[in-house]
Structures are given as structure tokens and as C-alpha cells.
Amino acid sequence: MSDAILSDLRGAILRGEYSPRQRLVEAELAVDYGTSRFIARKALVQLASEGLVELQPNRGARIREITVEEAISLTEARMVLEGLVAARAAERAEPQDVARLRAVAAELQDAVERFEVIHYSDVNVTLHATLRSIANHEQVTRILEQLNAQVVRHQFVLALVPGRPAVALREHLEIIEAVCAHDPEAAEAAMRSHMRSVISTLETFRDGGIASTSGIRELARKVKPRSSRNSPRVTPKVSLVFGNDSPSQVLDIYLPENKPGPFPLIVSIHGGAFMMGDRTWELESVTDLLDAGFAVASVDYRLSSEAPFPAAINDVKHATAFLRKNAADWNLDPTFIAAWGRSAGGYLAAMLGVTSGQTTEFDEPGDDSSVSAVIDWYGPSDFLVMDDQFAAEPPSGDGPLAQAHNPANSPESRFLGASIQDVPEVAARANPITYLEGTPDLPAFFLASGTNDRLVPYRQTMILADALRAKGAEVVVRILKGASHADHQFETLLAGPVIEWLKSLRASS
Secondary structure: OHHHHHHHHHHHHHOOOOOOOOEEOHHHHHHHHOOOHHHHHHHHHHHHHOOOEEEEOOOEEEEOOOOHHHHHHHHHHHHHHHHHHHHHHHHHOOHHHHHHHHHHHHHHHHHHHOOOHHHHHHHHHHHHHHHHHHHOOHHHHHHHHHHHHHOHHHHHHHHHOOOHHHHHHHHHHHHHHHHHOOOHHHHHHHHHHHHHHHHHHHHOOOOOOOOOHHHHHHHHHHHHHHHOOOOOOOOOOEEEEOOOOOOOOEEEEEOOOOOOOOEEEEEEEOOOOOOOOOOOOOOOOHHHHHHOOOEEEEEOOOOOOOOOOOHHHHHHHHHHHHHHHOHHHHOEEEEEEEEEEEOHHHHHHHHHHHOOOOOOOOOOOOOOOOOOEEEEEOOOOOHHHHHHHHHHOOOOOOOOOOOOOOOOOOHHHHHHOOOHHHOHHHHHHOOHHHHHHHOOOOOEEEEEEEOOOOOOOOHHHHHHHHHHHHOOOOEEEEEEOOOOOOOOHHHHHHHHHHHHHHHHHHHHO
């Protein structure tokens, strides 16, 4: 029984089912696993020795949080041992081992081509485990599994960095080719090169970047459950290319079944700090929207690693204009188009709203990207004051330090292509409030944020709401007390009211 609870708990931690610093209560574990508190305590002590759990005097156990600096140090140690494993695997690989590695290589390539970053991360783990199995070095395997266990959440976040899977794929294929060619020196060199690349990526996350200690926790909390929770199984009616500047200019259209059109349209814009994500991220409410008679167009756009500001804004505006022009082809109602986004997607939805009915630098000639409504949940607005807002009013409740936005590696700085405080004129061009003077007829806005948001100050929502109201816009604001960034409370408490709000707007339009 003790081995079972130890194995199950270890597996759950490695799969990311527990958040860093989450409490592990002996009594609850004993009930969950049908064992005694003594055995549960023994399992926690063992996990503490492996670096997965920390035991606090008089406070019990909690999931240990690894800082970026610790992750770098651990990866430096891994580099030496992983290199040894690769060399030994090259010496020992049998024909069946070569076949296994070729299959893993094909699966890695497929995951990258399909932008399946969660699956890619899982196959990456499989590759390293396969190499250890081929090398068959018991002591090194035991040490590596301990080291890997401590940095598992950082490894997951690395897979979410825009462009990182494609870079790592090339590195992994070099390792596999060297092992399959039975070239120990080349295999070790390729593995060390790969691990140095991992360290280099981790080093860019210092000083308040998205994968700082606080950023990793918020990002992993937001993204990891998407692969495990029971999200709606829906299939797009069609996938369309809306631009010629980038492979990212693609959208999926979802249509209601057995309902008469033309259908009012929701343009769904994914979040991801302008740095990551794709059009499959923001589909939590799609089934309810389809049931309510709305069509949904989920849009990809160029991320900051591919092209900085204003590329993402250009893309969502061009996609919206494209949908309007081709509305008849898909039985869409061009008189009612709403934009819905969360975080960076909320910001982009707001930019669609505030530039409706006017020609801006973001528009293609002849395009009309106007929208009738905007849903912007916890999106930023005025980048330049975000750190000041956090300083003046820290997030409520317990938690890590708030995200820093002024550093050159912050999401907003990467989006603008320079540290935001160094380019105030560009930050002004990126501020939705800048465009309110020129918008003749503002759409209705539904804004929401949480007081315990540690990535985007909830005051960003408030200053946008105040500016919109000053210009006569219809604005609904919901501030959820104690809610964090991407907190599931937004879905449970506000998704239904938003859909009813959209239905009432459509009925009165």
C-alpha cells in the first residue's frame, strides 16, 4: 500500500496535477488512498527526499516550488548525465531500439507540425526515457529521474514558448540520428548542445519574464488543465486562410447545427501573453455559444516571436474584415459581429472595438473590421502604468509577487519590440484608449477582471471602462473579488451572463 500511494502521488506531481506550494494534508491523502496517516506521512517524507515536496515544521507538507535559478542549476547537472546517456545509448542501440527512436522522432515531428505543444512536451519526456532505457545505466537513470522530477513544471512551460518546439525538434532529431548511427561522440555532443539550448532559454526568463517564478505558476495553472479537463468536443466546419503574410493567418469557423441562419458571429481571440497559444485555446464557451445560435470564428495571429506590434492587431482586424466580406459563404450575419478574448486576446478584442468605424494604421485598404460588441476579460490596456498600478495596489490575497511589465523581456515589451518605458510613443499607439477620440459609434463592452490577478492589474480594466464611459459607450464591468488571472470563476460565473448579454444586444440591433 505504501508503494502504491508513493507511486500515485509522484505521478500526479509529475503530471502537473498539483500546483507549486499546494498543501498536501496527511489526513486527506489517507482517505483518498484508503491507507493510514502513517503510510501517507512516509510517502511525503520520501517525496521530500526526491525534491518534489517540502516539509514545514508545524505546517505539514506542500508541493515544492523550484525557482528559475534552481532549474538552471539542475539542468546544468542534467547536461552532463544526459550526454553520458546519449553516448552509451549510441554504443548499445539494437535494431529494435533504432526503430523505437525513429517512431519517437516521427511523433515529435507530427506534434510540432500540428502545434500540439502539450503532446510535444509528453513525447519529449518519452524520448529521454527511451534513451535511458537503451543506455541501461541504473545509477545515472535514478539520478536523472530525480533531477527531472524537480524541473518538470519548467520543462512544461518551455514547450509553450513560441518557436521553442521547432528549435528543440531539430536538436532532438540530431540526437536521434547520432544514436541511430552508433556515433557516441556525436550523440553526446548533440545532447549537450540541446541541454545548453534549454539553459539559454531558461536564462531569458529571469527578471520578471513570463516564466519567472510567479509567471510559471500562473501560466501553468492556466494552460495545463486544458489538456486534462473535459473540454467540449467540437469540430470546425471549415478552416480558412485569411492572409498571405504568415502561416499564422488562419481561422476556424464553427456553425450551429439544425438552426436557421444567418448566424450572428463571435470572433474568438486566444490569449497567451502575445507570446504563445493558438486558435484552439479559447473554446471553453463554444458549445454554449453554438447552442445559443451564434457562429464562432477562432482566429490565429502572429505572435511576438514572429512579428512585433502591430502585427497581431493587423491580423485580428484583417480576419474580422475577411469574415465580413465572406459572410454569405458561411451563412453569417455581417450586421452582428462580436469579439471575445481573454488576457492578450481581450486586449486584441478591445482594439477591434475602439477602432471600429474608423480607418487606422492597422487596417488594410477597403477593410471593415467593425464589431458590435466586445468581451474583454482581464486584458491589459495602458502598458506603461501596469507596474505603477501593482505598486499602488498589490493583488489581494496570498500568492507570488506580481508580474513585472517594465523589463525588456516582459510580454508587453516583447510585443512592442522594446522595453515599454523606452518606447512611450509606440506604447501610446498600442493603447486602446488612444483611439476613443476617433471612433464615431463605439460598440458595447463587457469587461471583467479579478482583484487577485498577478499578471494584469485589475485597474487596467477600470481605466479602460472609465475612458469608454466618458465617450458614451455602453459598458458592463464585473470585478471578481479574489479572482486570479484566468481564474475558472470567470467561466462559471460570467460565461452565461455574457451569452445572455450578447443575445439581448442582437435582439435590439
